[in-house]
Each structure stands twice: as C-alpha cells, then as structure tokens.
Amino acid sequence: MTDRERNRFFARAARYARVGTNVGGVAAQMLGSRVFGFALDRGANAIALAGALGNLKGPIMKVAQLLATIPDALPAEYATELMKLQSEAPPMGWAFVRRRMAAELGPDWQQRFASFEHTPAAAASLGQVHRAASHDGKPLAAKLQYPDMQSAVEADLGQLELIFAIRRRMDPAIDTREIAKEIGARVREELDYRREAKHVALYREILADIPEVRVPNAWPALSTGRLLVLDWLEGKKLLAYKDASPEIRNRLATAMFKAWWLPFSRFGVIHGDPHLGNYTAFEEAAEPRGINLLDYGCIRIFPPKFVGGVVDLYRGLRNGEEARVVHAYETWGFQGLTRALIDALNIWARFIYGPLMDDRVRTIADGVKPAEYGRREVHRAHMALKELGPVTVPREFLLMDRAAVGLGAVFLHLRAELNFHQLFEGAIAKFSVAEVGRRQAGVLGSAGLDTAA
Numbered sequence: 001m002t003d004r005e006r007n008r009f010f011a012r013a014a015r016y017a018r019v020g021t022n023v024g025g026v027a028a029q030m031l032g033s034r035v036f037g038f039a040l041d042r043g044a045n046a047i048a049l050a051g052a053l054g055n056l057k058g059p060i061m062k063v064a065q066l067l068a069t070i071p072d073a074l075p076a077e078y079a080t081e082l083m084k085l086q087s088e089a090p091p092m093g094w095a096f097v098r099r100r101m102a103a104e105l106g107p108d109w110q111q112r113f114a115s116f117e118h119t120p121a122a123a124a125s126l127g128q129v130h131r132a133a134s135h136d137g138k139p140l141a142a143k144l145q146y147p148d149m150q151s152a153v154e155a156d157l158g159q160l161e162l163i164f165a166i167r168r169r170m171d172p173a174i175d176t177r178e179i180a181k182e183i184g185a186r187v188r189e190e191l192d193y194r195r196e197a198k199h200v201a202l203y204r205e206i207l208a209d210i211p212e213v214r215v216p217n218a219w220p221a222l223s224t225g226r227l228l229v230l231d232w233l234e235g236k237k238l239l240a241y242k243d244a245s246p247e248i249r250n251r252l253a254t255a256m257f258k259a260w261w262l263p264f265s266r267f268g269v270i271h272g273d274p275h276l277g278n279y280t281a282f283e284e285a286a287e288p289r290g291i292n293l294l295d296y297g298c299i300r301i302f303p304p305k306f307v308g309g310v311v312d313l314y315r316g317l318r319n320g321e322e323a324r325v326v327h328a329y330e331t332w333g334f335q336g337l338t339r340a341l342i343d344a345l346n347i348w349a350r351f352i353y354g355p356l357m358d359d360r361v362r363t364i365a366d367g368v369k370p371a372e373y374g375r376r377e378v379h380r381a382h383m384a385l386k387e388l389g390p391v392t393v394p395r396e397f398l399l400m401d402r403a404a405v406g407l408g409a410v411f412l413h414l415r416a417e418l419n420f421h422q423l424f425e426g427a428i429a430k431f432s433v434a435e436v437g438r439r440q441a442g443v444l445g446s447a448g449l450d451t452a453a
Contacts, residue, residue, distance in 0.1 A: 092144075101227070104224045114137065121141070140219065150191060153188060164180055176393075181395050200217075203299075212259075214233055214291070217230065234282065244288075248288055250414075252291060253416030256291060257407075265428050267443055268302040268303065269443075271299060274406040301449065304433045312327055316328060340384070344381060348378075356424040361417055361419050362419075364416070
C-alpha cells in the first residue's frame with residue numbers, strides 16, 4: 001500500500017467513524033422500533049438526524065436534501081427536518097488554503113493570480129469559493145475542494161446504504177435501490193471539477209442566445225480536478241428582490257424558467273440543484289435584468305427519449321390521452337404499470353405539471369399557502385403508493401423531481417405571477433426526440449462530454 005493509498009484508507013476510516021457515530025445511533029433507534037416494537041419519537045429522532053448530518057462537511061448534506069423531495073423515500077418527519085439543512089460548512093483557514101492551493105497549482109501558485117482573497121466568499125458542502133483576480137484585471141471565482149472529499153463520498157454513500165436498508169424494513173411505498181445508484185453517480189461526478197468545467201462550456205453554448213442568463217468562462221490553465229476557476233459574475237441574491245415590483249420579480253422568474261427548461265427541453269440537459277444559492281441577479285442601469293448561473297456540479301444529461309416522455313406526459317395529462325400518459329411512464333422506466341399504479345403516479349404528476357397545464361397568469365401555489373403547498377398531494381401519493389407495495393422509481397426521476405420542486409420553491413420565494421403554460425409551450429415548440437438527439441450530440445461533442453446513455 002502506497003503512502004497515498006494509506007492516507008486515503010485512514011481518511012475513509014475516520015469518515016466512517018464520524019458519520020457512523022452521528023447517524024448510526026439515529027438509525028439504530030429506527031431499526032429498534034421496528035424489530036423490538038418499542039415506541040419511537042420520530043419527530044425528535046428526525047431532529048437528531050438532521051443535526052448529525054448538518055454538522056458534517058461533505059455529500060451527506062446534499063444527499064439528505066435530494067431525498068427530502070421524493071415522497072416516502074424517508075418518513076415525513078425526517079424529510080421535513082432534512083429540508084432545513086443548508087449547504088454551509090465551516091471554511092478552511094488561510095494556512096490550510098495555502099497548502100491546498102500549492103498542492104493543486106504548485107508552490108508558486110500565488111504568482112499566477114494578481115490577487116487572491118484570504119477569506120472565502122462562500123463555503124459549501126464540498127468546497128469553498130475565494131475571490132481572486134487575473135493579471136489582466138478580470139475578477140475570478142476560485143472554487144477549492146475540501147481535502148479527503150473522495151473518502152468522504154464513499155463513506156457517506158456507505159452509510160446511505162445502511163439508512164436505505166433500514167428504511168426498506170419499515171414497509172415503505174418507494175423502493176430506494178435505483179435512487180441510491182443515481183445519488184452515488186451524481187455525487188461522485190461533483191467531485192470532478194474538470195467535468196464541471198465542461199459543464200460550464202456546455203451551458204455557455206446552450207444559453208448563448210438567452211441574454212437573461214449569464215454563464216461564466218472557465219479558466220483551464222488555473223484549474224485542476226479539485227480546483228475550478230471561473231469568471232466572477234457580479235450580482236445580488238435573488239431574495240434581495242422579494243419585495244421588488246411585480247415586473248422585476250416576474251422578470252427574474254422568467255429568466256429562471258428559461259435557464260432550467262430550455263436546456264432540458266431542447267438539449268436533454270438539466271441543472272439538478274436550482275436552489276437560491278446557485279443564482280444571483282445581475283443589474284444594468286441599476287435595475288435587475290436577469291440571472292447569473294453560478295454552479296455546474298449537479299448537471300444531468302438525459303437520453304432524448306426521456307425528454308420525450310416528459311413532453312408526452314404533459315400533453316397526455318392536458319388532453320386526457322391515457323395511452324400517451326402510460327407510454328410516458330414506460331419511457332421513463334416504470335415497471336409493472338397497473339391502473340392503480342398509474343392513478344397514484346398521476347397524483348404527483350398533476351401536482352408537478354399543474355402550473356404548466358393552466359393557460360393563465362398565476363402563481364405556482366395558486367392561492368394555497370406556501371407552507372402548505374404540495375402537502376396534500378404528497379400525502380395522497382404516499383397513501384396510494386403504500387397500498388401497492390414498494391414501487392421502484394427509475395433513477396432518472398430523482399433529479400427531474402428535485403429540480404422541478406427546487407425551481408417551484410424559487411418561484412414561491414419571488415411570488416412570481418406568470419403564464420407558465422405559455423412559457424412551457426414556447427420551450428417545447430416544434431419538439432421532437434430526434435431533434436433533441438441531434439442538438440445534444442452537437443453540444444456535448446463541443447464540450448468534450450459523453451452522449452447520454
């Protein structure tokens with residue numbers, strides 16, 4: 001075993017110990033209540049689990065947030081608490097940053113920047129961002145990965161398997177095996193900053209003709225697999241405009257819609273993490289004109305036929321074409337479709353697609369209190385699926401659902417009032433699976449990425 005392998009082994013072992021200590025006790029209570037029949041205060045246990053995860057850097061926080069959007073992947077009490085987790089972590093100190101930067105760019109790394117701020121501008125679950133400047137005066141954002149994140153990923157994913165195994169013993173409505181595979185694949189991808197740089201190039205091409213959305217340039221000469229340097233895009237947080245005029249809030253919401261739906265409907269590419277921290281608003285003449293898209297780690301490339309299923313489900317639900325609805329679910333990979341299962345899936349689908357099918361100006365919640373939005377549908381879907389036994393959810397569904405729910409949350413925060421139907425119809429105008437495939441092959445080739453499976 002080399003020194004590097006030995007260090008990685010011990011880092012992973014340490015991670016297992018930390019996560020296992022925090023999560024294991026909570027999981028043991030879940031299993032004990034099932035096996036031995038003692039009472040479990042699920043509310044208190046959920047708070048303990050969220051607290052345990054929130055004190056750890058690494059992907060476990062991202063995993064928790066993803067799971068919280070899937071009905072019955074976890075008990076309701078756990079999902080509620082996990083939704084409160086924020087992608088924040090204590091930052092690395094300057095001495096540690098210097099060592100990490102030297103490991104990535106060499107001992108003379110500081111000479112490659114005109115300036116590099118000691119204090120991070122943001123600290124998240126996998127790394128932190130520092131403001132810097134190039135020698136020609138361009139502002140830069142340097143995202144530096146925390147040390148031992150590969151070990152953290154494998155340790156956390158191992159603990160996730162434990163939690164899922166216990167959950168499967170508790171009569172769930174959802175079989176989480178495929179979800180676990182998808183989470184593992186996506187989180188491992190997020191560790192590869194060279195791949196993220198390719199995602200940046202991909203989005204620059206896809207959104208080149210959309211002036212309301214700005215995408216930074218990557219700086220390959222200053223980047224590595226664990227260091228990504230991008231243009232710094234100046235902007236304000238979207239919530240700074242939550243009390244702005246309806247015109248401004250709707251303008252920003254429209255830009256968000258285009259940033260998310262156009263890449264998906266035309267190229268089969270999705271930004272799987274549309275939460276408020278991944279966007280800022282840029283201004284011109286002291287007025288917000290659009291959004292900056294800041295993070296490209298959680299990107300999913302779908303087979304064109306999957307996009308066709310999304311469009312088919314929308315049109316089938318809107319026009320009452322049951323055969324088209326069934327075909328859409330089959331295209332997505334749902335197995336053993338029965339009348340009861342189709343009805344249960346339609347509960348969730350009508351909730352997600354509802355704003356898109358309604359040809360009028362409306363809010364996302366449409367009169368329902370934001371805190372209550374979706375609760376009734378989630379409960380109905382849960383009860384219907386529970387009666388059918390564990391249902392295997394295709395892995396592609398995870399980020400699709402996560403992104404749709406996350407995007408809706410942004411619209412709720414902005415109190416946007418838009419005709420979502422007309423916006424969506426514009427996004428899928430002249431849609432065909434073949435055309436998505438042609439476009440996708442072109443942009444993926446330009447960015448140096450593989451075609452979707």
